[in-house]
Structures are given as structure tokens and as C-alpha cells.
Amino acid sequence: MEVIKGIPVAPGVVIGRTFVLDDVVDHVPYHTVAAADRDTERQRLESAIDDVLKDLIHDRDRAAEKLGPEPAKIFEFHLGLLQDSTLIDPVRNRVSDDGVSAAYAVSEGFQSLASQFRNMDSEVFRQKASDVMDLDRRLLGKLVGQSEDRLAKLDEPVLLVAHELTPAQVASLEPSMVLALAMDTGGRTSHNSIVAAALGIPVVVGCKDISSRVNDNELIVIDGKAGIVVIRPDDQTLENYQRSAERMAGITASLQEIAELDSVTKDGVHIELLGNIEFPHEIESVLQNGGEGVGLYRTEFLYLTSPTEPTEEDLYQAYKQSIELLQGRPLIIRTLDLGADKYTQERAAEPERNPFLGLRSIRFCLQNLPIFTRQLKAILRASVHGPVKLMFPLISTALELRQAKMVLQDVMEECQEQGIDFDAEIPIGIMIEVPSAALMASVFAREVSFFSIGTNDLIQYTLAVDRGNERVANLYTGANPAVIQLVKAVIRTGKRFDVKTSLCGEIAGETLYTMLLIGLGLRTLSLVATQIPYVKRVIRSVDIAQCERLARKVGSFDSERKILNTLRQELKSVLPEMDGGWTTD
Numbered sequence: 001m002e003v004i005k006g007i008p009v010a011p012g013v014v015i016g017r018t019f020v021l022d023d024v025v026d027h028v029p030y031h032t033v034a035a036a037d038r039d040t041e042r043q044r045l046e047s048a049i050d051d052v053l054k055d056l057i058h059d060r061d062r063a064a065e066k067l068g069p070e071p072a073k074i075f076e077f078h079l080g081l082l083q084d085s086t087l088i089d090p091v092r093n094r095v096s097d098d099g100v101s102a103a104y105a106v107s108e109g110f111q112s113l114a115s116q117f118r119n120m121d122s123e124v125f126r127q128k129a130s131d132v133m134d135l136d137r138r139l140l141g142k143l144v145g146q147s148e149d150r151l152a153k154l155d156e157p158v159l160l161v162a163h164e165l166t167p168a169q170v171a172s173l174e175p176s177m178v179l180a181l182a183m184d185t186g187g188r189t190s191h192n193s194i195v196a197a198a199l200g201i202p203v204v205v206g207c208k209d210i211s212s213r214v215n216d217n218e219l220i221v222i223d224g225k226a227g228i229v230v231i232r233p234d235d236q237t238l239e240n241y242q243r244s245a246e247r248m249a250g251i252t253a254s255l256q257e258i259a260e261l262d263s264v265t266k267d268g269v270h271i272e273l274l275g276n277i278e279f280p281h282e283i284e285s286v287l288q289n290g291g292e293g294v295g296l297y298r299t300e301f302l303y304l305t306s307p308t309e310p311t312e313e314d315l316y317q318a319y320k321q322s323i324e325l326l327q328g329r330p331l332i333i334r335t336l337d338l339g340a341d342k343y344t345q346e347r348a349a350e351p352e353r354n355p356f357l358g359l360r361s362i363r364f365c366l367q368n369l370p371i372f373t374r375q376l377k378a379i380l381r382a383s384v385h386g387p388v389k390l391m392f393p394l395i396s397t398a399l400e401l402r403q404a405k406m407v408l409q410d411v412m413e414e415c416q417e418q419g420i421d422f423d424a425e426i427p428i429g430i431m432i433e434v435p436s437a438a439l440m441a442s443v444f445a446r447e448v449s450f451f452s453i454g455t456n457d458l459i460q461y462t463l464a465v466d467r468g469n470e471r472v473a474n475l476y477t478g479a480n481p482a483v484i485q486l487v488k489a490v491i492r493t494g495k496r497f498d499v500k501t502s503l504c505g506e507i508a509g510e511t512l513y514t515m516l517l518i519g520l521g522l523r524t525l526s527l528v529a530t531q532i533p534y535v536k537r538v539i540r541s542v543d544i545a546q547c548e549r550l551a552r553k554v555g556s557f558d559s560e561r562k563i564l565n566t567l568r569q570e571l572k573s574v575l576p577e578m579d580g581g582w583t584t585d
């Protein structure tokens with residue numbers, strides 16, 4: 001038995017068999033296949049080789065047609081290598097004789113050949129190393145594709161283990177077949193984790209090298225609340241987890257009843273609970289779980305999952321569908337938050353050195369006006385179908401906000417000229433997720449009609465801790481006194497200027513923070529759909545005076561530990577069975 005401690009992302013316990021996804025081409029973990037599966041693995045390797053040979057012949061012929069016979073010769077070297085049995089047979093034998101995965105055998109064989117070329121005296125041969133690495137990438141690309149195909153065609157549910165999935169890969173998972181997910185990398189609020197949490201399955205990230213510690217079809221337990229993965233559990237551990245899975249299934253069933261009840265405190269104050277979504281279809285889950293609308297629509301995910309850039313019509317249809325599904329309930333559409341760990345880096349000719357501090361979000365939009373205006377026009381066109389608000393992300397200066405509003409104004413004028421109907425009074429708001437915006441909230445308050453506090457980024461930028469980096473995940477916490485001070489200041493400014501203020505970072509879905517957030521004055525939270533009933537249960541068990549007392553007490557502490565302990569004790573005293581509440585801290 002082996003216990004791996006990772007970072008909890010979405011709660012729940014699942015026991016089952018693994019599926020290890022070959023999901024990366026630059027870091028292939030070592031893993032083996034069972035003796036009975038070696039032939040199938042060998043066939044995978046053969047078909048990857050065949051596919052790459054076909055691609056190379058196609059590329060060679062195209063190059064010959066366009067550029068002439070000389071440049072086309074480059075591909076002859078590739079073709080020769082791939083058909084050279086002295087190179088390929090050892091790779092084949094690693095799979096057939098030693099049972100290592102096809103991806104690992106390819107990576108090992110080609111890396112070693114590349115380093116032999118690199119160590120040669122002749123420059124001509126040294127340059128061949130990059131051709132070998134190109135072949136390596138081509139083969140691994142095929143194997144990863146096959147691995148995804150196998151996953152899509154499974155006939156039994158699995159627990160998925162991967163090194164790192166992109167948000168788009170996570171979004172394509174089918175929760176009835178993937179019952180839980182564990183990844184080597186990632187942080188609590190990295191975007192692949194956020195999409196994974198929305199699937200409603202237990203998720204643990206930051207498990208270091210778990211993808212090389214397990215093989216396909218091994219028994220494991222994924223405990224998403226504790227952030228633990230147990231590999232090959234012993235009988236006693238298995239029995240304990242079986243009991244805990246049953247207990248949790250009972251709690252989940254009882255929470256369905258809560259979803260129908262009002263979100264009010266014991267003293268009758270309504271706390272509005274809205275859902276965070278990445279795709280329109282998630283609205284069904286928001287409503288089922290008792291959400292009163294959508295407080296954050298992360299529209300960039302449409303870009304991440306489509307092979308080509310969505311058109312204005314695609315965007316309009318997605319927004320219209322969301323509005324229709326909500327049937328008159330509110331919808332906040334956030335404009336594109338592309339960049340950093342989403343989309344732009346994968347496609348950039350020259351990736352940024354520091355993308356979280358780079359051309360991200362509103363900055364990217366202001367430098368790529370056609371993409372931005374296309375989206376704004378689609379939002380405006382949709383705004384006639386229901387109560388829509390428009391929100392700009394990552395605003396860090398007043399000038400940036402003014403520029404964004406000017407672009408919106410231009411698009412409105414264009415709509416008018418073209419006779420397109422839209423809501424000319426559409427409320428405009430901003431995310432407060434950069435410390436500069438939190439500190440200058442009173443300036444922004446004069447220019448917008450609402451604020452939404454984005455703690456996922458606010459924590460990262462206040463504490464200088466990358467939200468997606470598992471190595472510094474211990475420093476990433478919403479319970480940091482500086483973060484709480486900033487949140488408090490924004491809420492106070494919002495009240496002073498009568499600017500509606502809500503919070504949509506992941507802590508809105510962590511029950512440990514619910515009382516504190518209410519005590520700080522928030523009356524609207526936007527969170528992942530599956531957590532709405534849990535948060536509502538806390539809301540229905542507390543009164544405002546009690547929450548305000550807690551907020552005052554926490555405000556006087558200077559350490560995260562003290563704050564977390566106090567939040568835990570307080571929640572336990574209100575709801576003993578919540579056992580410290582759901583938190584990733």
C-alpha cells in the first residue's frame with residue numbers, strides 16, 4: 001500500500017481501478033502494462049509507427065510539390081530512421097519483453113538516440129538530434145491521441161490518473177466513466193482544477209509523480225476531501241474507505257433536499273447563491289443544486305475546447321442558450337480571460353516567460369481588438385433575451401477600465417448603425433482580483449455598477465504565489481490576513497458607493513469560509529454548482545450577528561493558522577457533522 005498526499009480540489013471518496021492517460025509528450029512517466037495487455041500495447045506502438053510513416057510520406061510529397069525535391073529529402077532521413085529495425089526493435093522489445101508502456105519505450109529509445117547524436121564529433125550528425133526528437137514527438141502525439149481514444153471508448157468506469165491535463169482535456173471527460181481524477185501537477189485553483197471540480201467528481205492534484213507510480217487497472221482510492229490517493233490499499237484501509245464512501249453518499253442524498261430550500265440565515269437574511277460556469281450546459285447543474293442564477297460565466301472556455309476560433313454567431317448562440325436556460329434568472333457574462341494557463345501560450349509562436357504577469361485577460365483583449373469586439377457584439381446581441389450583466393476581468397488600472405468601456409461604446413454605436421437591438425443600459429462590472437484594483441476600489445466604484453471579488457487571482461497576486469504550482473501550494477491560502485484585509489476593504493467600499501459586491505473565487509464554495517464571508521458583509525456568493533447545497537446548509541444554520549462576531553475576531557489575527565483554526569472551531573460548533581467543513585487549506 002502507498003499513500004500519496006496531494007492537494008484537495010473536489011470532495012468525495014471513490015474506490016476503483018485506474019486508467020493512466022499518456023497525456024504529455026515532454027515528460028513521459030515510467031509505467032508498465034499487465035502481462036495480459038502487452039500484445040495490445042505492442043499493437044498500439046505498431047499503429048503509432050504506421051500512422052507517423054503515413055504522415056511523413058504525406059509531408060514529404062507536399063514538400064516536394066511546393067518546394068522541390070531537395071527540401072523534401074529532409075523527410076527521407078525521418079522515414080529511414082523509423083524503418084530502421086536496429087533502432088525500432090529495442091523499443092518494440094521493451095514493450096513485449098519488459099511490459100513498459102509504448103509511450104515510455106518510445107521516449108526512452110529516442111532520447112537515448114538523440115543524446116548519441118548530440119555527442120558526435122560532426123556538426124552534421126549533431127544536428128540530427130533534433131530530427132530524432134521530432135520523430136519522438138510525432139510518435140508520442142499519436143500514442144497520446146490513442147490513449148484519449150481508448151479513454152473515450154471505455155466500457156467500464158475508471159479512476160483517471162494523469163501527469164497534467166489541459167482545461168480542454170478535462171472538459172471533455174465524461175463523469176459517468178471517469179469517477180475521480182488524480183494528477184501529478186496543478187494547484188487548487190489552476191484552471192484545469194476548476195473545470196475538474198465542475199464535473200462533480202472527486203479530484204486531487206499536485207500528487208507529484210503518481211502517474212509513474214501506478215499502472216493501468218490497479219486498485220486505488222481517491223479521497224478528494226483529504227487530498228489523498230491510496231495505491232493498492234490493504235484490507236483494513238479499503239474497509240474504512242468503503243464506509244466513508246457510503247456515509248458521504250448518504251450526506252449527498254440529504255443535501256438534495258436542501259437544494260430546494262431558501263438560502264436564508266436563521267435570522268432571515270437572504271444570501272444569494274449563484275453558480276460559476278464554463279459552459280452553458282452547466283446551468284442545469286446550477287439550478288438542480290439550488291443556484292439562483294449565474295454569477296460568473298467564464299466565456300474563454302468556448303475558445304479552449306473548439307479547434308477553430310468561435311465566430312460571433314457561435315458566441316451569440318452560447319450566450320442566448322445560457323439566458324434561455326436561466327429563464328429570467330440573472331447572468332453575469334465575463335469577457336474573455338484568455339492567457340496565462342489558458343489558450344494563448346499553447347498557440348503562441350513565442351510563449352511568454354511569465355504568462356500570469358503577462359498579456360492575459362483584459363490586457364490580451366485590448367491588444368487583440370477583433371477578438372474582443374466580436375465577443376462584445378455577441379454579448380450585446382444576447383442582452384435583449386434576458387437579464388445580462390457584463391464583467392471585465394483582471395482590471396488593474398483605471399485607464400484599462402476606461403479603454404475597455406470605450407471599446408464597448410464603439411461596439412454599441414456599431415450595433416445602433418446596423419439596427420441591432422441590445423440593452424443600452426446593460427450593467428457593467430469588474431472583477432476585483434488584482435491588489436491594485438482592491439486598493440483603488442473607490443476609484444472604480446465611480447465607474448462601474450458592480451464588483452465581483454476574484455480571490456483565486458487575488459490570493460496569487462497578493463501573496464506572490466502561483467495558483468497552479470503545486471510546489472508552493474502550501475503558501476496559497478485565502479486565510480491569509482492580507483487577503484482578508486483586501487476583501488474586507490473592497491466590501492466596505494462597495495457599500496459606501498452603493499456598488500453591489502459579490503465574491504466568485506473558489507473560497508465561495510468552501511464551507512469553512514462561509515461564515516467569515518457573510519460576517520464581512522457579503523450577501524452574494526458565486527460558486528461551483530456542486531457546493532451550493534453545502535454552503536446553503538451553513539447559511540441556514542447561522543445568524544448574521546454570529547458571523548459578524550467571527551469576522552471581527554478573525555480580523556484581529558495575524559496568522560493563517562490561527563484564522564483557519566478559528567474558522568474550523570466555529571463551523572464545528574454550528575454544524576458538528578461538517579467535521580471542519582470543506583476546505584483546501
Ligand code: PEP
Pocket residue numbers: 189194296298337433453454455456457458504505506
Ligand atoms: C478568480 O480569479 O477568483 C476568478 C474567479 O477568476 P478565474 O478563476 O477564472 O481566474
Ligand code: MG
Pocket residue numbers: 393433454456457
Ligand atoms: Mg481570475
